[in-house]
């Protein structure tokens with residue numbers, strides 16, 4: 621049976637970055653969210669940062685009212701943010717680490733180190749009916765801790781892979797880490813999302829990872845939208861995700877058949893020529 625299509629969550633933070641650059645009312649991320657939904661986005665992701673550099677509380681409140689799909693609110697594990705989530709009740713909350721001085725999110729949440737704090741935040745969010753995910757590095761100990769903390773979903777931080785030189789040993793090692801992490805998380809019954817730094821040239825490989833449920837992508841889509849429009853930018857990304865998922869499924873099938881032939885002593889695939 622074909623697994624469900626990988627979902628695309630469109631992150632609209634950087635529509636708000638442009639608005640905040642001049643303190644204008646435009647471009648409105650809420651308008652962008654509705655356009656992205658029309659283009660086929662399966663959800664809308666926003667990161668309400670403590671320093672309010674892009675998304676504002678007003679955006680979060682309005683999105684909660686007008687979205688036709690669902691909001692994925694990325695937020696730090698702070699009392700202020702938990703109180704806002706309790707007020708707005710987003711469909712999905714992704715807990716992320718946050719530093720004021722960072723250009724963008726630098727690493728995953730340290731669930732092992734901050735276990736009690738994070739587990740209690742998960743309980744508060746579950747109590748208001750939020751679907752919760754934890755944004756983490758592809759690390760087995762962090763995945764195990766996410767499971768123990770009661771989060772049904774993790775989002776694997778793809779930043780290290782995205783930043784490595786394509787085709788380099790480092791990129792290959794990061795890809796293997798992501799792949800092993802996805803397999804491990806699925807074996808624990810966790811839903812596996814992924815994101816950060818994904819763009820039109822690296823997304824297919826990530827969509828080919830085993831068991832991925834959703835990819836959250838922002839910066840590259842908004843950047844591409846400047847040239848081709850938001851609708852086309854979202855649709856192009858969706859097409860690449862589907863192509864990547866199909867390629868991953870074909871590769872898994874080939875590997876399975878190869879293993880099967882090997883088990884039955886039929887080695888014509890590898891030795892017949």
Ligand SMILES: CC(=O)[C@@H](O)[C@H](O)COP(=O)(O)O
Pocket residue numbers: 631633634666667669694716723724725755815816838
């Ligand atoms: C948590 C994460 O990886 C990103 O979605 C995050 O939102 C990036 O933050 P900026 O959008 O501020 O770069």
Ligand SMILES: NCC(=O)COP(=O)(O)O
Pocket residue numbers: 631665775814815816817818836837838839840
């Ligand atoms: N969680 C990742 C996300 O929402 C988008 O990150 P990026 O594509 O803007 O790097």
